[in-house]
Amino acid sequence: MKPKKEEVLIVRPPYNSDDSLFEKCKECEDPPCVKACEENIIKLLDNKTPYLDFRDSGCTYCDECFETCPNEVLNDKTQKIKLKIEIDISKCMSWHSVMCFSCKDPCLDNAIDFLALFRPSINDNCTNCGFCVGVCPSNAISLKSLNNSN
Numbered sequence: 001m002k003p004k005k006e007e008v009l010i011v012r013p014p015y016n017s018d019d020s021l022f023e024k025c026k027e028c029e030d031p032p033c034v035k036a037c038e039e040n041i042i043k044l045l046d047n048k049t050p051y052l053d054f055r056d057s058g059c060t061y062c063d064e065c066f067e068t069c070p071n072e073v074l075n076d077k078t079q080k081i082k083l084k085i086e087i088d089i090s091k092c093m094s095w096h097s098v099m100c101f102s103c104k105d106p107c108l109d110n111a112i113d114f115l116a117l118f119r120p121s122i123n124d125n126c127t128n129c130g131f132c133v134g135v136c137p138s139n140a141i142s143l144k145s146l147n148n149s150n
Helices: 019-027 032-036 064-068
Strands: 042-044 050-052 083-087 112-115 118-122 141-145
Touching: 032 042, 032 064, 083 118
Parallel strands: none
Antiparallel strands: 042 050, 083 141, 112 118
16 A cells, blocks of 8 residues: 655745736746845745745735735735644643743744643634744644645
8 A cells, every 4th residue: 555645835925816827927027025034034935936935034914025015925914824733632742741832932923822731722813924833842743735726
């Protein structure tokens, strides 16, 4: 039996109402959204479409990428990043009696609750900004797609 091939999740910038519009990004010679991102998390795939890389930072929803998009790919300020952030309790140190607040400390939205000093969970305040992802020392923060298209 073949091992199941793991799908790579492509996280797109916020403010987009239709993922198919990212095809228009291929028309940009020097994508202004990449330069405008104050956190430097907008990167380009080989096909010249943007994605978010949360390894070093997260999205502040500063609107700069929205303001600079020449092709109206980023066209709806009400749209957040389309994903769900989850904590894998089997990997989370705090779920194994180790005091760790690595995910909570950078969270701008107070979206991570702890039961006493342990057992973090993500609440409804989460904006999917990704600030918690790269700082987790045990890689317990996972990203799940909200839709089937990347």
